[in-house]
Structure formats: structure tokens, C-alpha cells
Amino acid sequence: MNIYKAENELNKTKPIIDVQGLVKNYNTHQAVKGISFQVKRGSLFAFLGTNGAGKSTTIEILCTLLEKTSGTIKINGISLGTRKNNELIRKSIGIVFQQSLLDEKLSVKENILHRGRLYGFTKQELIENWHFVKQALHLEEIEHQQYETLSGGQKRRVDIARAIIHKPDILFLDEPTTGLDPQTRLFVWDTIKQLQKELNMTIFLTTHYMEEAAVADEIVIMKEGKIIAAGTPHSLKEHHASDQLSITFLEETIGRHLLLEKGLSFTMKNGIFTINVPSTLEALQLLKEWEPSIHAFEVIKGSMDDVFIRLNKEEIGDEQLIEFSHSAQ
Ligand SMILES: Nc1ncnc2c1ncn2[C@@H]1O[C@H](COP(=O)(O)OP(=O)(O)OP(=O)(O)O)[C@@H](O)[C@H]1O
Numbered sequence: 001m002n003i004y005k006a007e008n009e010l011n012k013t014k015p016i017i018d019v020q021g022l023v024k025n026y027n028t029h030q031a032v033k034g035i036s037f038q039v040k041r042g043s044l045f046a047f048l049g050t051n052g053a054g055k056s057t058t059i060e061i062l063c064t065l066l067e068k069t070s071g072t073i074k075i076n077g078i079s080l081g082t083r084k085n086n087e088l089i090r091k092s093i094g095i096v097f098q099q100s101l102l103d104e105k106l107s108v109k110e111n112i113l114h115r116g117r118l119y120g121f122t123k124q125e126l127i128e129n130w131h132f133v134k135q136a137l138h139l140e141e142i143e144h145q146q147y148e149t150l151s152g153g154q155k156r157r158v159d160i161a162r163a164i165i166h167k168p169d170i171l172f173l174d175e176p177t178t179g180l181d182p183q184t185r186l187f188v189w190d191t192i193k194q195l196q197k198e199l200n201m202t203i204f205l206t207t208h209y210m211e212e213a214a215v216a217d218e219i220v221i222m223k224e225g226k227i228i229a230a231g232t233p234h235s236l237k238e239h240h241a242s243d244q245l246s247i248t249f250l251e252e253t254i255g256r257h258l259l260l261e262k263g264l265s266f267t268m269k270n271g272i273f274t275i276n277v278p279s280t281l282e283a284l285q286l287l288k289e290w291e292p293s294i295h296a297f298e299v300i301k302g303s304m305d306d307v308f309i310r311l312n313k314e315e316i317g318d319e320q321l322i323e324f325s326h327s328a329q
Contacts (some may be wrong), residue, residue, distance in 0.1 A: 006086070006090055007313075013032070013041075013260065014041075014077065014189055015039055015040055015041070015074075015201050016039055016040065016041040016075070016076055016170060017036035017037075017038065017039035017062065017073075017074070017202075017204070018038050018039075018072075018073070018074040018075075019035065019036055019037050019038070019047075019058075019062070019071065019072075019073050019169070020036045020071055020072045020124060021034050021036055021070065021071040021072065022034065022035050022036070022058065022067070022068055022070075022071035022073065023067050023068065023069045023070045023071050024058075024061060024063065024068055025069045028191050029235050030225055031054045031057045031225055031227035032054045032057055032058055032061075032142055032225050033054075033226050034226075035054075035058070035070065035071075035222070035225075035226065036108065036227075037227060037230060039170075039204060039207070039218070040171070040201055040202075040203070040204060040217065040218065041169075041200075042200040043196075043202055043203075043217040043218060044192075044196050044203045044215070044217050044221045045202070045203065045204050045205065045207065045214075045216060045217065045218050045219075045220075046195070046205050046206070046207060046213040046216035046218070046220075047059070047204065047205065047206045047219075047220050048206070048207070048208075048213055048219060048220070048221045048308065049206075049221060049222035050223065050312055051296075052215075052224075053222040053224060053225070054224075054225045055138070055206045056107075056205050056206070056220055056223050058222075059174055059204070059206065060289050061073070061080075062080070062172070062204070063090075063093060063172055064080060064086040064090055064092075064093050066090055068080075068081075068284070075089045075092065075093070075170070076089065076091075076169055076170070076322060077172040078094045080101055081211075082153040086277075090216065091119075091166065091168075092125055092168055092169045092170060093166045093168050093169070093170045093171070093172060094163035094165075094166070094168040094170070094171045094172070094253055095171075095172045095173075095174075096156075096160055096161055096171070096172065096173045096174065097159075097174055098163075098174050098178065099317075100147075100155060100159050101162070102115075102147050102155075102156060102159065102162060104146070104147050104148035105145070105147070105148065106146070106147060107131070107143065107145060107146055108139055108142050108143050108144070108145055108147060108150070108158050108161075109143045109144065110157060111135075111147055111158065111162065111163055112130060112158070112161055113126060115162045115165055116129055116130065116165045119165070119166045121166075124226055125288050130165070130290070131159040131200050133164055133165055135163070136161070136164070136191075136194070136198075136199070137157045137158070137160055137191060137194065138152045138157065138191075138248075139161060141152055141306055142158075145299050146245060150187075150203045151184070152179065152180050152181075152183075153181075153184030153187055153188055154178060154179055156180065156184075156188045157188065157191060159176075159238055160176070160188075160191065160192070160195075160299075161289040162246050164173065165199070165200075166197070168201070169201065169202060170201070170202040170203075170204060171192075171201050171202070171203050171204070171207045172194065172204045172205075173192065173203065173204070173206070174178065174206050175206055175208065176188060176192065176205065176207075177189060177205055177209065177212065178206065178208065179216070181273065185209070189212060192205070192315060193215070199277075203240075205244075205273070210304035210305045210307075212306055212313050213233065213304050214233045214238065214304040215233070216233060217232065218230070218231065218232060218234060218328065219231065219232070219233060220300055221236075221307075221308065223311070223312060224274050227329065228311055229311055233304055236304070236307045237267060237301060237302050237303070237304065237306075238279055238280070240302075240306070240310050241302025241303060241304075241306035241307045241310060242276040242277060242278050242279075242302055242306070243276070243278075243279065243280050243283050243299055243300060243301055243302055243303075244274060244275075244276060244299070244302075245274070245275050245276075245277050245283045245286065245287075245297065245298075245300075246272050246273065246274045246297065246298045246299075246300070247272070247274075247290070247294055247296070247297045248272050248273075248294070248295045248296045248297070249273065249290075249294060249295060250293055250294070250295050251293070252268075252271055254293050255273050256268075256273075256297050258290055259273060259275065259300050260291065262286075280299060280301065283299045295315075
């Protein structure tokens, strides 16, 4: 393998986004307070936080639209900061903003080709790329329709097509499904997942919908400019959301006795005892111990909603932060 090829292979195993100690001050207000995180190549990465947490500020910096105050950022192995490097970075990213950038009066095809020309493609390349996005985003039936006449979901698909006309390695999506009805949201979401899976595109997403974040490979949660938790949806749920264990005992009095013996608080309705357990493993331990007395049981896993609500209620000290694990699956 020659050196260039070997370096290329090595780059593929490195994080595609590497942020270390990022700070952004707006005059005296510190919007981003020294955050560090990494994004794996080809992953679906969700960036969460309540309003004003610093998500848009961070995304705008990563997309070279806003200058950082300090910290280091590498995108696709390129250090962000110099004019030349920022230009290179811009070629490898696509961005879908909350507000569309397309011309209302032009047709879908005209809009996309217009955008494509800005990348300096030859005529042949431009046509090829148009066919690529037309197919990827299912634009065949609307290609000649004026942008302003499209439905909300169709507009989003065209916005994404615009963002990936140059086949970027990373697609940044700032709340791509906000304002869409549930069915359209699902459709747009399927398209995003398809881009990730079929084109191995890295998707960097902000969303307020927890069920969308739940299918991400990695999640980072921000609050007031800091990262308060990071990891896979599974690890976040294990650490920050309790499971609900519902049990019907063979005899109600025995059940009551077992729960009181352990000092567990519970609710009881129609003979079903319900308790909160910190993890599924603890639920399993209790079930094993009580097995001879159990008639039926159900474990309901904590959701990403629970994680988000719990984390935003808690004031979390630095020592409690989950280490961002690049190898976490
Ligand atoms: N241009 C600016 N000048 C001064 N303060 C700003 C500016 N832009 C953002 N801020 C402040 O920085 C903080 C982070 O804002 P940011 O827009 O990054 O948050 P966000 O997490 O994206 O919120 P949202 O979910 O509402 O979009 C907020 O307190 C905001 O008021």
C-alpha cells in the first residue's frame, strides 16, 4: 500500500469531527463553554439541548459560518481556522438550515442545478450529481414544480438535495423535521437514515424530538453551553432513566411484604405492583430473587424523553459527566 493510500485508510478510522475545548463568547456572554466531543465517520450523531443551550452556535462554527473564540476543531482531518482549510471543509459538508435557502419561484431542478453550478462542476458532472440527488431524495415527480408550491415535507427533501448536490461526507441538519406533520416527519426521517446507510454519509443532527435521537448512534446533550451527557442512546437510558418494573405476585400480601422488606416505594393497582428501578440489570436481580412468588411481570425501559427531562432537571457536577466514549456501541 502506498503512503497516500495508507494515510487515507487511517483517516477512515479517525473521527470525522473532532472538537476539543471549544469556546464561543458573544461579547461578555459565553455561549459555548469549552466543549469536547468526537463524531464517528458514517454515524448518525444527535446534538440535543434545550433552547439557548449553544447547539446552533456550535453547528455554525463547525460549518465555518461563525468564528470560534478558542479551541481546536478538525473536520475530515482538516484543522478549521485558516481560509484555505475552511474552504476545503466547506467542500466536504452539506448544511440544511431551519430556514430554506432556495428560490421560491424556480423549479426544483432549476434550484438544484443553480446551486450545483456554484461548486464548479463540469456540465457532465452536474448532470450526474443531479441524477444522484433526484434518485436519493425521490424528486422525480416534483422536479419541474415551483419550489413555493411544494408541501412542507417535499420542501425539506429538496433542501436536503441542495445540501448534498456535491456529495459531501457530512450532512448537518438543524432541526430538519420541526413543523412537519408526524407522517411527513417520518418520511423525511427515513430519507435521512437512508442517506446514512446507503451512502455512508455522516449525519450531524439537532432535534427536539427524542424519538429521533433515540435511533442515533451517539448523542451529546448540551445545557447552558456545556455538555452534560454523552453516549449511545442505550448507555444514556441506562444511566439517566429508570426502568419501570410491574409485577403481579402469586399472593398480594407476599408481594407487599417483599417490597417493604427491601424498603422500595411502589404503587399498586388491580393487584399489579409498580416500582422504579435504576437499571434493567437491577430489575433482573429482583425478579430472580422473587421468582418463586411471581405470577407475571413486565419491564418498561426508560425512554430518551425521561433522559432529557431528568438531565435538564438535575444540576450535574463535572465528576458525574459520562465520559464520551468513541468506542461505545
Ligand atoms: N449573535 C448573538 N449575540 C449574542 N448572543 C447570542 C447570539 N447568538 C446566540 N446567542 C446566545 O447564545 C446562547 C446560545 O444560543 P444558540 O442559538 O446557540 O442556542 P441553541 O441551543 O441553538 O438554541 P435553540 O434550540 O433555541 O435554537 C443563547 O443564550 C443565545 O441567546
